[in-house]
Amino acid sequence: MTLLETLNRRLLNSATQYPKMPTYHKLERGLLTDDRNTVFPAHQPVIITEKVNGASARVVVDSSGDLFIGSRHELLYALGDRIPNPAENIVHTLRDIARDLPRPGDGLAVYFLEVYGSGIGSAWKQYTGRKGEYGARLFDAAMIPADALEGTAEQIAAWREQGGQKFATEKELAGITLVSDIPLTPRIATIPGAGVPATIAEMHPYLCVVAGETRVALDEDGFGNAEGIVLRTPDRSHIVKVRHKDYEHTAKARARARAKAA
Structure with missing residues (x-):
């Protein structure tokens, strides 16, 4: 009998699930804030990978x-x-x-x-x-x-x-x-922690530059837009996700708020 055959499947299922990955900027009521879930050490490498959807x-x-x-x-x-x-x-x-x-x-x-x-x-x-x-x-x-x-x-x-x-x-x-x-998943670039954009205003255009198009298209008939990126240190002590939809939704909400206040 193998090890997997001896284990309780309900507990096995729980122990092997992927833990929740936080967003880089914190989400509050569906909108991003400039508070960050992690701050990368300034001189440590940060690997940028494509987040596949x-x-x-x-x-x-x-x-x-x-x-x-x-x-x-x-x-x-x-x-x-x-x-x-x-x-x-x-x-x-x-x-x-x-x-x-x-x-x-x-x-x-x-x-x-x-x-x-x-x-x-x-x-x-x-x-x-x-x-x-x-x-x-x-x-x-x-x-x-x-x-x-x-x-x-x-x-x-x-x-x-x-x-x-x-x-x-x-x-x-x-x-x-x-x-x-x-x-x-595609490795896009490696940058120093100090080079990771700190604010929403900086991250959104940066994301569009480094991951506007997907690198894992299966054919030429897809629309070709990337979901976003994952930022991680080589030892995985820091890991966060950065998604286009979060920044786009937040930008639209802020624009509506400014228009309403004007």
């Missing part, structure tokens, strides 16, 4: 090669069709490539991927104009010791959201994609 997925692997495939919130498939669920075309897209992901020496390895393309999410037409076109990009990975699943569901959820999962560094992510041939 599809369905977040995960592949959980143990040392035997047994594996589960899940969406953001539920487990959809286990090796041998033990729990087949075709939701969001995640299983269809990941079933074959999941077997190439590295096995951990012990405990569990969790690989987080964005599955995108035809009919997946509201933004799928940005990437393709054709039916049946799907892609997947690795955006994170984590190691989870087996004893992390010994608590209650509430304890495990708190452990996860408080940073209990041991995430891969940028160097380790590069190694994973090298041996598995599964591409990472």
